[in-house]
Amino acid sequence: MQKYCILKLIGSKMLSPLRPARSAFYSTIKCTGFSMEQCNSLSSLSPFELRKLIRAADPRIKTTTGLAYGFQQANVLVLPSALSKDFEEFCGKNTAPLPLLYVSKSGEMSCTPLAQHADIRTDISQYCVYEKGKLLKTVSNLNDYTSPLKDMVCFYLGCSFGFEGKLKEAGVPVRNVEQKKNVSMYRTSVPCVPAGVFQCLLVVTMRPVPAQMLDIVVEVTHLNPLAHGAPVHIGDPALLGIQDLSRPEYGDAVEQQPGDVPVFWACGVTSIEAVLTSKPALAFTHSPGCMFVTDLPDSSSCPSSSSSSPLDPNLTPLSFKLSQNPLFYSLASKRALHKIRQLENIIGEDPGERGISAIFLPDELLLSCLALSHSSSVLITTGFPTHYMHNPPDETDGPPGAIAMANMLLSLGKQVTMVTDRRGLQLNQDIITEAVSSGVLVAPVPLVTFEDNGPDSALNFLCHNGDVNKPRYDHLVAIERSGRAADGNYYNMRGVNIKHLLDPIDNLFIAAKDIPGIRTTGIGDGGNELGMGKLRERVKNYMPKGELIACDVPADYAITCGVSNWGGYAVCCGLFLLQSCPSHQRYLKKGLGLKHKQCKENGLNQWSSGLPSVEKEETFLSTLMHFGVRSGKTGNLAMEVDGLTFHPTHSDLITRLLQVTHST
Structure with a gap:
C-alpha cells in the first residue's frame, strides 16, 4: 500500500481523542498510511503532522482545542485585497482580539513565516464562506x-488555544479541554475601535479558573501576547454585557467547578463579527474552534519583527479582587504594585503620634485606586467641623485632599461631584471657585447637598429614579469626613458630639452597599471618619476614646494615614501610576484602542498636571486660611494641618510621594 507520508510521533499520551465511527476510522488509516497507535496520538503530533491530518479530512479533528501544545494557533480571515489595508489598520487598533501573526500577499496561499508546506485552502478542518456579510x-x-482567492489577502491572527499548553504545564485545569468541548465564545457589548469599513463588538473566550490560580493564569497568558495575552476581564460576565454563560454565541458552554472564577480573553472570532458588519462581497474565515496550526512556538516573539525584546518582568500583571457583588477583579503590574505600596508606607507615617499603625490595613490604597481607575463618575465628600465654637467650624485636613483627588480625576476625564453640608454650601462653593481661579483645580466641580426626607432619599440621590441599575455615581469617596458612631452621634477626637453641624451623608455610604455598581472609599487618620467602620473593632480597641468615637459606617476600602490629606495625595499618585501602567491600561480598555506608548505620550502632561504639588497645596492652604478654616488639632488659623506646619512636614511628604511616582 502506498503511503502519502510517514509521521514521526513525539509522544504517546493521548489527552482527549475524538473517536469517530469504526468504518471512518479505518478509512482514515488506509488513506494516510498511519498505524492505529499513531492515529490515537493526536495530542502528541507536531503542527506539520496535524496539518497533514486536517488536509486529509481526518474525522477525529473537529476542533483544535487540546492539540498542538507548545505551538501558536491562528484565527484566519480572507478578504478581498481592496479591504486589506482597512482591516490591517483595524487589527492595529484592536491588538488584543486581533494580534497579527502574518498578512499574506494578494493571492498567496502559503504562509512560510508561520508554517512550512502549508496551504490555506486545505489546512483548516472547517471553513466558513460569507457573501455580503451572511454565512x-x-x-x-x-x-x-x-x-477568487488570487485577488484576496489572508490574515493570520493569534488564538488563545496557543496558551492552553502553558496553562496545563503550570498545573492550571483547562476546563474546556477537560470537558472535551470547544471553548466558549461570547459577543460582548464592548465596541472595538473602528477603522475604515470595519467596526464591530468585541468577542471574548471564557475559561473557568480556580480563584487561587488567577495570578498564575494572568502571568502565563501575559507572556504570550500573540495568543491574546492576559485576560481583559475577570468576574461577572454582565459587566461585559454577557447575560447568560450557558448560551455562548460560538463554541460550547463550558461548566464551572466550585471555586472557579470566569476569566475572559479577547478572541480572534472578533474578525468574524467584523465580516458580519462590514459585509464584503466574499470572505472566508475558519469555523470557530477550527484553527490553523502554526509551527511557531507559544512564546512572545513576533514572526513579523526582525528583533523582539523580552517582556519586562516588572510589567507582569497581578490580579486583585475589588468586589464580590458584582464579582470583579482588576490587574496591575508588579512595578505599579511596588510603587503604590511605597506610597502607602509614606502616608502611614505618624508624626502626630496618634497610633494610626494599629488600625492600618495593607493594600487599601491600591484597591481604592484600582476601583477609582475603573470608575467614570465619582462623588467626593469631606468636612469635619471639629471647631464647633468657631465659624466656620471646619478644619484644614480634608478639603486639600478632596480637591487634589477631584483635580486628578478630572484630568483623567472622569465626572466628579462633591457633596457637602447645607451649612457649608456657600463656603465650599467659594473655596472651589478660588481653587479654579488660582490654578489648583483644573475646572469647577458641581457641589450638591443631601437631605434625608425619607427611607428612599439616599437611593434616589444615588440612582436615577431610584433604579439600582442606573447609578449616578460608581464610586463614593469620603476624606476626613466626620462619621456616625454606633449610638448615632458624631464625635471629634476629644469625644465631643458635633452631630448638629452635619447632614446625614453617611446614609449614602450605607445605601451604596446594596447597589452593585457603586464602590466606596473612606480616608481617615483617627478612626472616627466616614468609612472607617471597616476598622471599627480595631479603632475601639486601640484608639483613644475608641469605644465612643469609632465610626460605625464602613467603606469598601479604608485608607488610614498620619494625616487624611496625605491619603488624598497618595490616591492621586496611585491613579497616575495606574494610568502609566500598560498592564492595567490594557485591562481597563479591554485591549482596544491606541497602543499604550502612544496614549502615554499624548496624555503624560495632562496626567502630570493633575498631580498635587508643593506649590498648589501651599496655595490652597492659604485659600482655606483666607476663609477662616483652622488647623484641626490646635485650632490655629495658620499654615498648618493637624498641628503640623506645612513647611517642612507636609511639603516634604508631598515631595517624597512625587519622587516615588516619577521614579523609574
Whole structure:
C-alpha cells in the first residue's frame, strides 16, 4: 500500500481523542498510511503532522482545542485585497482580539513565516464562506475558490488555544479541554475601535479558573501576547454585557467547578463579527474552534519583527479582587504594585503620634485606586467641623485632599461631584471657585447637598429614579469626613458630639452597599471618619476614646494615614501610576484602542498636571486660611494641618510621594 507520508510521533499520551465511527476510522488509516497507535496520538503530533491530518479530512479533528501544545494557533480571515489595508489598520487598533501573526500577499496561499508546506485552502478542518456579510455555508476546504482567492489577502491572527499548553504545564485545569468541548465564545457589548469599513463588538473566550490560580493564569497568558495575552476581564460576565454563560454565541458552554472564577480573553472570532458588519462581497474565515496550526512556538516573539525584546518582568500583571457583588477583579503590574505600596508606607507615617499603625490595613490604597481607575463618575465628600465654637467650624485636613483627588480625576476625564453640608454650601462653593481661579483645580466641580426626607432619599440621590441599575455615581469617596458612631452621634477626637453641624451623608455610604455598581472609599487618620467602620473593632480597641468615637459606617476600602490629606495625595499618585501602567491600561480598555506608548505620550502632561504639588497645596492652604478654616488639632488659623506646619512636614511628604511616582 502506498503511503502519502510517514509521521514521526513525539509522544504517546493521548489527552482527549475524538473517536469517530469504526468504518471512518479505518478509512482514515488506509488513506494516510498511519498505524492505529499513531492515529490515537493526536495530542502528541507536531503542527506539520496535524496539518497533514486536517488536509486529509481526518474525522477525529473537529476542533483544535487540546492539540498542538507548545505551538501558536491562528484565527484566519480572507478578504478581498481592496479591504486589506482597512482591516490591517483595524487589527492595529484592536491588538488584543486581533494580534497579527502574518498578512499574506494578494493571492498567496502559503504562509512560510508561520508554517512550512502549508496551504490555506486545505489546512483548516472547517471553513466558513460569507457573501455580503451572511454565512453562506461551511466547507472542508477552499479548493473550489482558488480563482477568487488570487485577488484576496489572508490574515493570520493569534488564538488563545496557543496558551492552553502553558496553562496545563503550570498545573492550571483547562476546563474546556477537560470537558472535551470547544471553548466558549461570547459577543460582548464592548465596541472595538473602528477603522475604515470595519467596526464591530468585541468577542471574548471564557475559561473557568480556580480563584487561587488567577495570578498564575494572568502571568502565563501575559507572556504570550500573540495568543491574546492576559485576560481583559475577570468576574461577572454582565459587566461585559454577557447575560447568560450557558448560551455562548460560538463554541460550547463550558461548566464551572466550585471555586472557579470566569476569566475572559479577547478572541480572534472578533474578525468574524467584523465580516458580519462590514459585509464584503466574499470572505472566508475558519469555523470557530477550527484553527490553523502554526509551527511557531507559544512564546512572545513576533514572526513579523526582525528583533523582539523580552517582556519586562516588572510589567507582569497581578490580579486583585475589588468586589464580590458584582464579582470583579482588576490587574496591575508588579512595578505599579511596588510603587503604590511605597506610597502607602509614606502616608502611614505618624508624626502626630496618634497610633494610626494599629488600625492600618495593607493594600487599601491600591484597591481604592484600582476601583477609582475603573470608575467614570465619582462623588467626593469631606468636612469635619471639629471647631464647633468657631465659624466656620471646619478644619484644614480634608478639603486639600478632596480637591487634589477631584483635580486628578478630572484630568483623567472622569465626572466628579462633591457633596457637602447645607451649612457649608456657600463656603465650599467659594473655596472651589478660588481653587479654579488660582490654578489648583483644573475646572469647577458641581457641589450638591443631601437631605434625608425619607427611607428612599439616599437611593434616589444615588440612582436615577431610584433604579439600582442606573447609578449616578460608581464610586463614593469620603476624606476626613466626620462619621456616625454606633449610638448615632458624631464625635471629634476629644469625644465631643458635633452631630448638629452635619447632614446625614453617611446614609449614602450605607445605601451604596446594596447597589452593585457603586464602590466606596473612606480616608481617615483617627478612626472616627466616614468609612472607617471597616476598622471599627480595631479603632475601639486601640484608639483613644475608641469605644465612643469609632465610626460605625464602613467603606469598601479604608485608607488610614498620619494625616487624611496625605491619603488624598497618595490616591492621586496611585491613579497616575495606574494610568502609566500598560498592564492595567490594557485591562481597563479591554485591549482596544491606541497602543499604550502612544496614549502615554499624548496624555503624560495632562496626567502630570493633575498631580498635587508643593506649590498648589501651599496655595490652597492659604485659600482655606483666607476663609477662616483652622488647623484641626490646635485650632490655629495658620499654615498648618493637624498641628503640623506645612513647611517642612507636609511639603516634604508631598515631595517624597512625587519622587516615588516619577521614579523609574
